[in-house]
Amino acid sequence: MYTCKDEGLQIDVFPIHNAALAWVGDTIIWTGKEKYLPERLLNDEIVDAGGGIVVPGFIDCHTHLAFGGWRSEEFEMRLKGKSYLEIAKTGGGILSTVKATRESSEDELFQKCHLILERIKRLGVTAIECKSGYGLTLADELKLLKVYHRLKKPDLSTIKTTFLGAHTFPQEFIHDRQGYIQLLIDKMLPIISEDNLADFCDVFVEDSAFSTSEAREILNAGKKFGLIPKLHADQLTSCGGAELAAETGAISADHLEQISDNGIREMARANVIAVNLPIASLYTQQPYLNCRKLVDAGVKVAVATDFNPGSAPSYDIHLAMLLSCNHGRLTTDECLKAVTIYAAKAIAEENEIGSLEPGKKADFIVLDVPDFRFWIYHHNGADIRNIFLKGTQIHP
Ligand SMILES: [Zn+2]
Incomplete structure (x- = not known):
């Protein structure tokens, strides 16, 4: 044992x-x-x-479980040489899932999630984190978070929820970035907090999504409403996401494939959990995170699937473990800790689950x-x- x-x-x-x-x-x-x-x-x-x-x-501490449709056509486009960003610019990517999610009812999303969760459980996963972020209107973000709350009943030991309204800018706010940020802060966060619909507030910090200063504003607002910061950081470009995670007291910074040496030092100092998501690197053909470098610098590394219809359409936590060893250079024992107690820490559940004590x-x-x-x-x-x-x- x-x-x-x-x-x-x-x-x-x-x-x-x-x-x-x-x-x-x-x-x-x-x-x-x-x-x-x-x-x-x-x-x-x-x-x-x-x-x-x-x-x-096993604890899957980073998923985007609820979404409308799938995107297998983009998988084929990538095989023919198109990049993730090129596909996004031509109407694919996250925004195509946003459209399909808005067109799905709460019941449809619930039934789909329920079926997927049954399969995830068979892989030995007994706790999971689920993000919103494919609605991007008040009503559609609430719809996703409510689906997760309905799933909480007997399904898994633990389901933690994350508000990711700052996943990307919706089409209707492409030319009014501050307008969307105010919608997140002034309209969405107060209701989500009052109805206790999320544990964490997450922002996708990236050149193609939210800047570090925009993310700082959203995460600090989330904190005022009792939501703990999490970040999608430094996935495609090194843009200071890890440093921002340390600065805002985030519980985890996830992705990090392009993290800077300074970012590693800051995460170690602030005790931010790094969440490795190698299935996204596998599908997008991007570099893998060198977990070895983080572990050696004193950062605790968790491993998760990032299950979503675009960059990581597999919820196979075993595959994430294998890739974390082969490409992330974790040892097998380090990887076990990454999907148990350190994954529990990444969702603030280490006093309840993650170890046999x-x-x-x-x-x-x-x-x-x-x-x-x-x-x-x-x-x-x-x-x-x-x-x-x-x-x-x-x-x-
Ligand atoms: Zn993600």
Whole structure:
């Protein structure tokens, strides 16, 4: 069993050989070597892990789960040589998903998300973060956030929500940037905060989206409404997103493929979690984030899918792990911590989930492999033997 507690370095996953884990209801009450299992627990019901390994449920801490339509035609366009920015300039990209999302009803979006979530759970994911950002009007952003709140009921142990109204400028505000920013700050944030619809406020900081000064204004306004800052930063260009994350006290800065050395230093100093999203690099054929450089500089790195219809249409957290090792140069143990306790920290849930310790939720998976290194190396979803969510077995 790998406990993945929040101590030591990224590489320290705190394995226990011949381990036992005891839980009551949805909460872990004891972990340790089986031979030290307290006598009072010996007569309880036993689930035999059959020599498999037990790890915390995986946490996907960055997704854009709810959206209308898909964009497989753009995938083909990229294969024929068009870049992500070129496609966006000809009416594709985020704005085409905005159009399809506005045309979808809340119920349609809910049904689609529900089906996708069922499949995500089968990959061993027991908690997820979901962003708005394909509505870009008050009504459509609220629609997306309400879908997430409806999903919260029994679906996953944990669903955290992020307001990403600052994903891009909608068509109707292309020539009135400040007008859209005021709409975000004066109209959307107050209602989202009052209705408790989001935990975080995110901004896409990029030459083609929001500048650092525009992002600063939005994130600081979000903070006044109780929303913790998060950033899409330095993905396509190095534009000071990491430094802004440190300055605004962001909980995480995500992407970072083009982060500067100064940005790395600032994130380490301010203890901002870096979220690596390598599936986006795979699909857009852009450089991968060198996670090694960040870890060596003392930055905690989480790994997520960035699931969205354009740049990362796969929600396969296993693929994100494999790419984080092969291209991000994380070791397999570092990668395990990146999808458990550090991913929990990126969504402010580290006191509830992300490690196997007494008091935490009993979210764990049993893998039919000799060790976690083999799990990533073999890359075979069939190796998941059991999934437990809040203490209840949900797979097989
Ligand atoms: Zn994203």
